[in-house]
Amino acid sequence: MTNEINYDKLMEKALKHVVIEALKIAADEGLPGEHHFYISFKTNHPDVRMSSNLLDQYPQEMTIVLQHQFANLMLSENYFEVDLSFSNIPHTLRIPYDSITYFADPHARFALSFAQSEAIEEGVTHQEPLKKASGETAEVVSIDAFRKK
Numbered sequence: 001m002t003n004e005i006n007y008d009k010l011m012e013k014a015l016k017h018v019v020i021e022a023l024k025i026a027a028d029e030g031l032p033g034e035h036h037f038y039i040s041f042k043t044n045h046p047d048v049r050m051s052s053n054l055l056d057q058y059p060q061e062m063t064i065v066l067q068h069q070f071a072n073l074m075l076s077e078n079y080f081e082v083d084l085s086f087s088n089i090p091h092t093l094r095i096p097y098d099s100i101t102y103f104a105d106p107h108a109r110f111a112l113s114f115a116q117s118e119a120i121e122e123g124v125t126h127q128e129p130l131k132k133a134s135g136e137t138a139e140v141v142s143i144d145a146f147r148k149k
Contacts, residue, residue, distance in 0.1 A: 016098070016100065023073065027073040039064050039103055040100070042061055043058045043061060048093075050062075078098075
């Protein structure tokens with residue numbers, strides 16, 4: 001039996017589901033119109049799978065862009081895989097949902113910032129203002145806004 005309800009974890013899970021649903025749309029139908037995704041994730045997460053060359057370049061965190069040149073976007077229960085090219089070299093990345101620290105769709109002016117499990121207890125999150133080409137700032141929704149002070 002639980003002593004309390006952990007609303008932080010419930011909120012993070014709900015917001016990650018938004019990311020998963022957006023990725024499902026992209027995998028099933030492609031990205032509509034001008035939509036594109038920025039996804040930052042912890043490369044040192046134990047379930048991340050990427051080439052050692054990329055891991056050497058990005059030992060802590062990496063941001064990928066899903067826009068025009070990605071392939072084989074496949075979703076699983078706990079992760080997604082995508083093929084991307086870096087310096088004209090194709091790579092397959094396996095990214096667990098719980099390694100994601102930031103998700104944005106600049107076209108929709110939508111962004112989510114996620115705390116990592118060790119950062120949740122410290123109250124640390126990864127937030128950066130997202131700028132559109134027009135110079136407008138996108139709204140970043142962080143689960144910290146819903147935390148008890």
